[in-house]
Amino acid sequence: MSSPRPRIVFGLMPWPERQAIASALRTETVGGLVLLAAAVIALIWANSPLGDVYESIRDFHFGIPALGLDLSVGHWTADGLLAVFFLVAGIELKRELVVGELRTPATAALPVIAALCGMAVPAALYAATAWAGGGSLAGWAVPMATDIAFALAVVDDLGAILIIAVFFTSDLNLWVLGGAFAGLALFYLLQRLRVRGWGWNVPLGIAIWALMYNGGVHATVAGVAMGLILRTTRDKGETVSPASRVSHLLHPFSAGVAVPLFALFAAGVTISGPALAEVFTSPEPLGIVLGLVVGKVIGIFLGTYLAARYTKAQLNPDLAWADVLGLSVLAGIGFTVALLIGELAFPGQTVGEHAKAAVLIASVTAAVLAAVLLRRRNTLYKRLYEEENLDADADGIPDIYQREEMDRPAAQHR
Template sequence: MSDQRPRIVFGLVPWPERQAIASALRTETVGGLVLLAAAVIALIWANTPFSGAYEAIRDFHFGIPALGLDLSVGHWTADGLLAIFFLVAGIELKRELIVGELRTPATAALPVIAAICGMAVPAALYAATASAGGGSLDGWAVPMATDIAFALAVLAVISTHLPAALRAFLLTLAVVDDLGAILIIAIFFTSDLNLWALGGAFAGLAVFYLLQRYRVRGWWWYVPLGIAIWALMYNGGVHATVAGVAMGLILRTTRDKDEKASPAARVSHLLHPFSAGVAVPLFALFAAGVSISGAALAEVFTTPEPLGVVIGLVFGKVLGIFLGTYLAARFTKAELNPDLAWADVLGLSVLAGIGFTVALLIGELAFPGAAVGEHVKAAVLIASVTAAVLAAVLLRRRNTVYKRLYEEENLDADADGIPDIYQRDTKPSASEVS
């Protein structure tokens, strides 16, 4: 007899399917595609006759006014959901500092210098462009941030034969870049400070630290405490995403003998799918909805503020990262990973011009409620697409070169079933494929 039970259209997804979805969202390609889809939906929605509904939903307020949390949907996604994104970023930053590329000065030198130059040069180009055109300098920080989700997604799609060191370099660079953006948001984009609320937030962080220090387990301790820290940080006048970073840095990255994974690893594993599949896409949905009419696009290239953002992201990132890396390797003891060639670094420098999530966030903070803010958003989108296309062309060419090298090295499995290249004592260096 056939099963006559009705199917529930919006029922709970079976556990195996939930696990598969979560696993997919932990990959850069899928997370980046979800983010891209949300941005495209926002652009289409905001440029149709239904744009009024888009604005009404984005500006709809709800919350708890008595706690100072009566926010619009757009602000809830920027201040609330992005705190989860920054929590995951904080965990990744701490992992890099403890066990990753940033743990030793020798391996950290080049990507750190590249990241710093990749933030300073775009900011300087923005300032020069805005000053020359008589525009506002408030958006100097907009072109400084690289969107790690988009950048790694593009790299993941292209990279079939590119060296793994290229991804490691980009990841380390982006982690330092995120740290810079976090510091900029915390220092330069704060409203009137409420010292009592800030004191409460820091007290909550101290309790959070003690719970980790004394190995206290159980989500019922950390979830309410985390929400309280976030709310106090928001009411304290510091952007609430800083609370997420702080908690990510506090989470313990070492594993006790009776633990299968460290608290930081468990939290990252649990929250990464939500961050990539819900938090960041929803932020993009309500941040990327800008007009793309001919007149609006013309404003991007004729108004100094958005023009400065485009120049900063498309040209500033390349100049800052590539020249910073080259000069550091030329005049210091820092050395480029032998698996990489300078052509690889050039392609990666162009790829770092994809500044989406954090750039849009800083744009909103720099130009709140201003018409130029919409033009700056459009500039971020245009610059990010331009950087992604140029990087895809450059890195695809590098991928072809590496692929040809491996084919020449007889990568096809021979009689013993193992490709010859894995049986050599040494592998080809990047100089062989330059």
């Protein structure tokens, strides 16, 4: 009996997973540009003579007070619109668990180990910096987030979701929270009974979100829970699963509207000489910068090395450890979720503004460093891209997925 083939680290993805990620990246590319524009607008607006107008709009309250939903514009974007972002994240996590890298222990080992190290080391580095400087440990979870689209980030998202659900809850109302879980149970039942239609699911989703918020758990958790419940497998006669259908419809809104609007009202921090100095002299923001720029690199690189050293995983022979280093630096972009956790960790505090500035500075620094490191290997990436997309028989599937001699069993690529 032949021994099992080694798991290739950063090797060829299974074809369904590659299709899904490619589709997501096409949306994320446009969404990322809109997100960047929103962050720049927020910074310029907040530091202009119209900064008081920015604050007035961000802090303006509206909603339905009788239902406990009288929120500011900033909170509506963080608690409301980001629920859509986390719904899409929940669907992505479910897809990874069912058909992606996380579907079996053997394939899940690498991203799980690397992501856990990539969360633990930044958190520990923040805690050490805050403790040494006599600062608050409340922001330990801020530098744990990663805003890039690959399996490590999916595990990272799950960690962030669990942190938000467990550590950032307040004034729990168990009766109302029970209503939210009852709504989730009903949503699960509708999925099992194959009940379709936005007329059922949208009102139920809004009710679950409102109950979760009033129950004391951050409302974005409702989006994740519904994403995990949505069915990712196709029934006979279905062209796409319900999860794929919802993701296809909501992903552009999430990337192009929900996340940029959140950034617009979360990234508007004061930029001045003294404010920037606080980022590098105060323990909390300094810990965030070090956690994202240094901690992520050490954590993910170390986790990947340990997985390749002590498991059956092997680094893709087409790549070098320099590529893993570049990817580890790229993971320091902790924009969306890091800003959200920063708001939760330091609500209404001056240090919270410094924490946001630290996230922005660290994310830009990580992006620039990663661009420099990865650009040096661009010729290699271009060659690999061309090889992996060659479709000589024009059947819509790259030829590399149809070869008999492959590094992994053929079943893993279909």
